[in-house]
Amino acid sequence: MAPIIEVNNLTYRYDLRTETKALLSVSFTVHRGEWFAIIGNNGSGKSTLAQLLTGLLEPQQGSIFIADMEMTEKSKWEIRNRIGVVFQNPDNQFIGSTVQDDVAFGLENLNMDYKEMKKRVYEALKMVGMFEYRLYDPSHLSGGQKQRVAIAGALAMKPDVLILDEAFVMLDPRSRRELLETIHELKVSADLTVVSITHDMTEVEAADRVVVLDNGQVTNIGKPREIFTQEKELTPPLGEKLRRALAKRGANVPQSYMSREEVMCWLWK
Template structure:
């Protein structure tokens, strides 16, 4: 059984409008990190909303842990799938960090003793326990997103979706959030879906699904994807700087043994090349 399964899913907002998704099929295993990437308007954020029942497919079927998405199952689906959006301010409802993380638990009738344990545990996982009584609006962008992630973790989902959750952050904030979710995902074996248009953010994912004009363009692993630089640029995606530099070195006759996917691998490859001269 898959954590998430899309079966020939198509979607359009109105009957007379064109489809924004066409015949999309893929699966996400329990504990897997799938990155979904594509240019603006490619359909990736529509997929995120379909996973959480914010939208329902026009055609096809969606299953979450084997449960078909429907009007009858929507609340069970939302218990299992937590979502973090681009702007954390839109998710805050409490006057303190503690109150905000407690909100989802209160709505589910979680007993107070268990609620306090979950609040403490989820804030510790994102390293925000020292901010328990702080006002959310006084936090930095990265801290706000970590609180938003803690609020999702508190309801014990099996899958977490980050829908452009790092888009409003600076490079350091992006790295902090990605490191946080990677650590939590690995520790709890959660399914993780990251939605982005930035290829730099997908290098740690287990698999990458690339959307283009409402259809799946390819599904592969990050290391294979970055080898297709010219094709990616043709569908409106910028490849990471490390990839561009590696290709530039290749064009100058400097061959690396393997395509690096981050700065550390690039430095290791260059050092190995130097030692072998």
């Protein structure tokens, strides 16, 4: 698969008077149609990387290419039309007085034809299961519903890349699970590339590949089962946590990593 995001030797520091770097020689690629998770402890550089990927910060050393365009002060506005961003608190993103007005906000800024805009808004709301709420006041929605509207607003722009910046952290487990399933479906149906910056290990388990940051540097890249097998200090997802607990109690469980679905199938045997 061709890469849609290329990060090459990215280095960034906030205070140029010191040698302390938020990111140091960070490199990775994200393939088109891939779900790519970025994880790390507080202070690892995740937030800095998120701001660089969205053009809120400009690279000091190294480069970022998104959809074959290098991120620069001049090109970032065009690149932003190719990416959608969803943050952890949807309330900070609401502008419109109704759900459909809010989803339409970004399209209005592009001076889009009304018929095309209406079509995109309706399609995006249907994608996330919020069409019947299109005339609601966003403040009357639940946390999960608000985040679905925020995702619809990003999808209406028809982005190549959807960036989730701790987007599920404020949601209850059920809403989080439902939204993960929705994003997976959209990834396939809309040929969407997803970049997930997260602390949530269940969200990490849903990814195709994971990059681990520590003190501003990449320490590991691989599939979720590889990462959770190699990085013992990471809190594993529920399925692997249960497998390890059963193993400690002497149960004859498989000795390798297991997802929640694999553990459930094993328990049913």
